Amino acid sequence: MTSDLDLTQYKALSFDCYGTLIDWETGIAEVLGQWARVQGLDLSDEELLLAYGDHEAAIEREAPTTRYPDVLATAFRRLGDGLGRQVSQEWAQRLGDSVPDWPAFPDSADALARLARHYKLIIVSNVHRDGFAGSNRQLRGDFAAIITAEDVGGYKPADNHFRALYATLTDLGIDRSELLHVAQSLFHDHVVAKREGLPSVWIDRRHDRSGQGATPEPSAEWSYNLRFDSMAEFADAVDEAFSG
Template sequence: MSELQIDALVFDVLGTLVDEPAGIRAGMRELDPSLDSPAQIEELLSMWQQHIDREQRRILDGGRPYATSDALDLEAARLVADAAGVDDPTAVAALALSGRRLPPWPDTASGLARLAEQHPLIGLSNASRTALLEVNAHAGLRWHQVLSAEDALTYKPDPAVYQLAVTVSGRPPERLLMVATHAWDLRAAQNAGLRTAYVTRPVGDPPTAADQFDLYADDLSDLADQIDSDRGK
């Protein structure tokens, strides 16, 4: 690996810094307390995730006009509620908001604080601006700037989303380090010219043997150690 010369760190949020599935599972249990079977919960979670992935792809492919993550979450919540036999609109609306009440990973707060001592931190998420406000507040995320794909009216991995971070930073893309637990996210950032760091999470999309990212870290503390070590060369 060549020496990193980084002016700012760009972080994926959902999955990388917060446990998105855990928050949605909790929302499902509130929707219907009788859902006590892990298999039931996982089946409904898969239904939610597949809907979000499918509709984001449709938007990226031009098969559907842009819709915010809030709209897609509400659609997913309705599908889950129908499958669970719940028809209370208030309960469905509450479930749709469960994607904003996401617990941070144990190392997130301390890791961001440590990294922020050396570099500006930019959040870059497919979540809407409104959702990010609540996600950040609930999880206690520390940012110097947070950007939503909503500002580009598209979703990652569209290059326009990564360009948001490049534009805001005022730096060339190769001076930005994209940090994510999703290999697909890092590949797209790499194609946009950013440097890349993969962080292991239980809910991530692991790299393949063909991937060549700049850094591979077990958590944010490990990432900070590697960046510090590289700066000291």
Template sequence: MEFPREPRPDLLTFDCYGTLIDWDSALRRYVAGVISAKSLSVPAAEFYENWYYRHALPMLRGPFKLYRTLLKDSLHDALRSFGAEVLPADGDDFGDAMADAEPFPDTRAFLHQVAPHFRLGIISNSQDDIISHAVRRMDDLFEFVITAESTHAYKPAPALFELVLARAGVPSATTVHIAQSQYVDLPTSVPLGMRTIWINRNSQTLREGTPTPHAVLPDLRGVPRVLGLTR
């Protein structure tokens, strides 16, 4: 499917972690340290997948809690699922590991390329004190930064998307959303009428029933071409 370039976008919105910031590498290192400290025999990759898909993701749909608390609580649940002893302080610094995550190698150059042509915004299932580190590492190029702390709701709830559109004063039809998550971004951005570019860094298969994005790319380098900035 050819990406629809009209009407010309006024606003580019981004999922932050996994799209612009390599949180996966940072959190995997953190989880590996936890497993080592607990002397668990489970492979780090198995524990990580269990933590994210069985505990962290489902918590997004539960009663709202700040993301640092969600990280800690979901880690506790994952540890218990592997029979580990859980101490009250376990996971206190999980949010710090997320705050320390660095941009992907293609992120900063890409943002500087598109910033002169579009307004930029972030829509993130994070909290303000975590994402402030990411925004600084990306040279403060974003006019709008919307976190779950702003709305007390997590994507895929539409509140975050609706808030950035309201603050920018633009309709969804002139907004392009650029995101890596088929779990929390695509299910909302596409039905809301945002043209959506899926940054499929991990070569995932689109799950049945997930709204189809308007373009799929392995990283950010091809986005300027899709938007018509380069040939």
């Protein structure tokens, strides 16, 4: 999907972080893959991520105030149950504690620095405060606001983050019509963008792979206005729009 969206009309960008800026699938697969090898399971990273993803989303629906490290640990245990293997407390905690170690996509930090010349940047993320603080040591982002699941007591695609986001925009003196949402996940973010009537940019990080990986299939209608394979491509388009 494409559009003639005028990128110069916006004053703020709200970002999903994990999947868009941070390579959460590589981070999760690093732990799941090590565990699977110890268990003698011949499963690829993609197979493990696919088996894992629905468990995480289910826990976030069932217990929305649970801190993200505990969501990760519980989802890991459920994955093990489904595969007929026990996940020890040590392994569960290893995944729960791993968020700050998940790698940034190579283009994220530079793209954020370029975008910050044109917009206020806001994080709306399904993690906890300490986890994002660790990630931002890699991103080095200059964010006007950071909204986490721990702050709002819920997980996307519920609307908790976006209620907080609109209040943040008011504090920043920015109208909702001046906000553009940027995200990889159709399930977590572009479903909400459609529901909220927000213009959005899809950073299709999985463009060269089939399937949804650790992200469930979208549970409702979704939409986006612009699509890019990477944050670098998006930042290029923004720079071109403002220079033109």
